[in-house]
Amino acid sequence: MNMARQNNNRRGAALVLAVGLLAIFAALGTTYVAYMTLEQRRSNDYVAKVRARQMADSAIWASVGEIQAALAGGETPAMGPREEELVPVYQKVLAKSTPVAWERRDGRVLVSVEDESAKLNINHASPRVLQAMLAIDGQLARTIRSRVPRPGEAPSKDQQWFSSVDGLVARGFLTRDALNQVEPRPGALLTAHSVADNLNPRAYINVNAAPKEVLAALFNPETAERIVTARAQQPLMDFAGLLEATQADPATFNLEVPADGAAPTEIAFQSRSFRIVCTAEARKAGEVQAACRVEAVVVLSDTGVAEITYWKEMPAVVEERETAASGLNTQHPVAES
DSSP: OOHHHHHHHHHHHHHHHHHHHHHHHHHHHHHHHHHHHHHHHHHHHHHHHHHHHHHHHHHHHHHHHHHHHHHTTTTOOOEEEEEEEEOOOOEETTTTSOOOEEEEEEEEEEEEEGGGGEETTTTOHHHHHHHHHHHOOHHHHHHHTTTOOTTOOOOOOOOOSSSSTTTTHTSEEEOOHHHHHHSTTTTEESSOOOSOTTTTTOEEETTTOOOOOHHHHOOOOHHHHHHHHHHHHHOOOOOOHHHHHHOOGGGSSOOOOOOOOOOOOOOOOOOOEEEEEEEEEETTTEEEEEEEEEEEEEEEEOOOEEEEEEEEEEEEOOTHHHHHHHOOOSSSOOOOO
């Protein structure tokens, strides 16, 4: 009787142990499946982000190529926003080497091109031009200019280039409200990236594209009005043509005009610098998985060689498609150079 009871106890204990081990293994299995599911989701998210970034980068360089081709053909590059659907990569290759493509588009790109040569470069503007453009007094204008390196001179410890227009606020020269009064839309009138070589800045403001506010700061309000009227009839081709069209006295300009009457070093009559903003969406089965926004400024030499003077990458807000395409910077930067 005691022996039978002991056997039953042993069987009961073994059953309890087996059930316990089974519960532990089930919990471990469930945890492992959940972990692998999470890791797969993370991997998919990472791959989607990489794809979005690659699409954005590709669209930037495709736009650079289009700009180069337009300038080489004597044409004006297309400005403003546009939308593109990207042809997807192939899904797989069958045994007979026949590629099978996705049945859907797997990417969407918004690209906007803006003329950076139409803006005033704060790294190279003279005190008189800064005073007129920023609506500040002469002393502050001279102070700003003194804190920026000068071509051909060794910079002092207090001098550094502006890396962005916001540097005017960050370095304490202007308040945010004062800058917004000058430029209600960021990047509309001012830039810090339209020059490929800050030590040799030449021909970086296109008078045929610059808005009246910039022209008024460079020349004077009356000459600016005449330039706008003249270029509406036909593009200005050189400085002599500008003077003839405006009948202006170079002595009244805020620019420094060489004694021989040549064009000021800042002035150009064709755009060579462009800001490209691209928002790319990586999709799967029509659903957006990730989006990336890249903003770049490219400067082209007279021979068409492109140099990137500004590059910024950031995550994009998918819902803000119109804002992203317009070239406005509403995101927080991830990488900037």
